[in-house]
Amino acid sequence: MMITKFLRSRRPLAVAAALAVASASLTACGGSDSDDARSSGSATIRALLAAQPATLDPIVGARSAQIVWATMLEPLINTDKDLAPTDTGLVTSWTRTDATTWTFKVRPDIAFSNGEKADAAAVANTITLTRDAAASQLKSYFTNVTAIEAPDATTVVVKTKTPQYNIPDLLTTVYLVPPKYYQEKGSEGFAAAPVGTGPYVWAGANAGRDISVKKNPDYWGTKATNDGITFTWANEAAQRLALIQSKSVDISFDLPPAQASAAKSAGVDVVSTETAMKIIAFLDSTKAPFDDPKLREAAALAIDRDAIVKGIFDGQAVADAGLLNVKPGQQPSRSVTADAARAKELVGSAAPAVQISYPAAQYTNIEEVAQAVGGSLEQAGFKVTYVPLDYGTLVKRIIGRQVPGISIFAGVPNVAVPDYFVSGFLKTKSITGNCPDPKIDELAQQALEQDGAEQAAPIYDQLNTIGVVDKHCYVPLYRQVFNYATAPGVSGVVFGPLNTVDFTKTTR
Structure with missing residues (x-):
């Protein structure tokens, strides 16, 4: 109930404010001459993102930015529709x-x-x-x-x-x-003008406003059918909706359920895809208050993923109780079920302080999710403070072990094998390092030494149980259902479950 009330109190104001911003920003995003550009036969695709990429260097950058850099750079090995490696790439x-x-x-x-x-x-x-x-x-x-x-x-x-x-x-x-x-360029210099082998090449950028790529005439593979792509971004979902409705952009990515429904009602084409990306609450077991196993269990029992999916996403997300089930449709053998009464009993009268850090504007409805998680913890007896950060800052702090309490962010298995999350989040020497345990490290090594994925599967199931069910270091929340809208006449966008986009066949 708390989640639904919170959602209803915030969304109308957020939508109204964002629509006002959108109407003032159409010219900056090409709105004033969009119809002229369309009638002139321009074949540059205008793609609208939810946020500006933190960096276009794939060595140091989070994979959320690959939607841009993967137009110019290519992975060493391609994957097929089942996310298995294929021989079609470099x-x-x-x-x-x-x-x-x-x-x-x-x-x-x-x-x-x-x-x-x-x-x-x-x-x-x-x-x-x-x-x-x-x-x-x-x-x-x-x-x-x-x-x-x-x-x-x-x-x-x-x-x-x-x-x-x-x-x-x-x-x-x-x-x-x-x-x-x-x-020669270093990470920052490379990110300022990436060079790759892909179907597009760098065409320039306006700082804080847009990034452009153009067709690579010398591409070794099948060449793009369009002339290039210009990426812009708008943090407010209502602004992304307004810009696609006004035909100021050709593709608008990351529309939350409310905006996706509004777009459909307005006759805009919307595609919805269950992705492998899941939002997870990470509890730092190395620092107070979650160095206390009892309080980690209390937090895990307090958070109701089903209520979040229903109250914030109108059911347009998929509650997911596992960490290592990396492909859509998979669920773990054991999980944690919310129990508010037991959570309150475990916290008692101590009122422990907990900080919730999250990447503001990075994921669909992430602020509402953070507030819902915090509200559940407050009902259990925790005293909650919120630390919204830009994505790049949050990642740096996590890597530097500077995020006590809870951090909420996405796990994206860009490689559809469980070890991607094990090495990224579970092992002692992982990105998060929030749940160090020699037993986890030992089992992770055993899994990798198996002949293949089928033989390793039981070990990964055991690892999931240790991290999520026994130690309560991770509270998986939900898988993202990703919505994007296309303007009339736009076709050929290929969006994959690992949050990859192929623009090469896109036309308008």
Whole structure:
């Protein structure tokens, strides 16, 4: 009930304010001449995002920004509709030479848009950066890799300290960067003008306003059917709705349920996709108050994911009680069910203080979700404060172990294997490091040493139980149902469950 009341009290004001902002911003986003541009036959696609990407460097950047950089850069290995690695990308084959050695073949005669060779040496360099760069987002996934070599122009050999079955899967989220250019420019310089092998190339940016890419005429694969894409962003969902309704943009991403319904009622085409992205509340077991196992259990029992989905998302999200069930439709064998009375009993009269940090404007209705989580904790007896942060700042603080209490953010399994969350969140040396436990580290290693995913599945189920059910370090909330709208005549947008977008077939 609390969640529904909170939602009703805030949404009308938020929508009214955002609509006012939208009407004042149409010219900045191209609204004043959008009809002229459409009639002139312009083939540049105008895509509206919910937030400005924090960085376009795939080595250090969160995968939420890949919607932009993946137009210019390509992953080492492509995936099919079932999220399995395929031979259609830059890396065309792989073999497990022995238990700790993988050999990859690189597509020959590929070049970066700046002329550098996209050969085995470039692939080896990118994997090395991913493993060794201090700020690498994927660093924890490659700690078992001991050697990365390029014996010739089309061969890369990766050696691991112990057997690791998922190396090819990991390379599906490693984006190839040009060695010389990246070294010369550094992370910030590269992000200011990315260079890749993809179907589009950098076309410029207006700071804080837009980013543009144009068709790569020398792309090695199937060339884009449009001339390019211009990305703009609007934090307010109502503004994103107003801009698609006014035909000021061609595609408006990340429409919450209310705006998606309004768009449908107005005759706008809306596509809804259940994604693999799930929103999770991370409890830091290394700092007060959640260094107390009893209080972690109380928090886990206080939070009602079903009420959040019903009250905030009108049922247009999928309650998810697991951490390591990475594909849509999967659920864990054991989970935690909300029990407000028991949560209050566990807290008692202590009134422990808890801080809730979350990335403001990064995810659909995230502020309302944070307030709902906090309201549930207050009912259990916690004293709650809120710390909204921009996404980049939150990630830096999490990596620096500077976020006590609860942090709420998305887990995106850009690689559809459970170890992506295990190495990212569960292990002691993970991105979050919020639940250090030697037993977890031991089981994680055992899982990787299996022959394949099927053999590792029971171990991952055990790991899920330890982290979520026994230790209460993680409170999975829901999977995102992602809505995006397209203007009349726009077609060919391909949105995948791992939050990837293929614009190459998009026309208007």
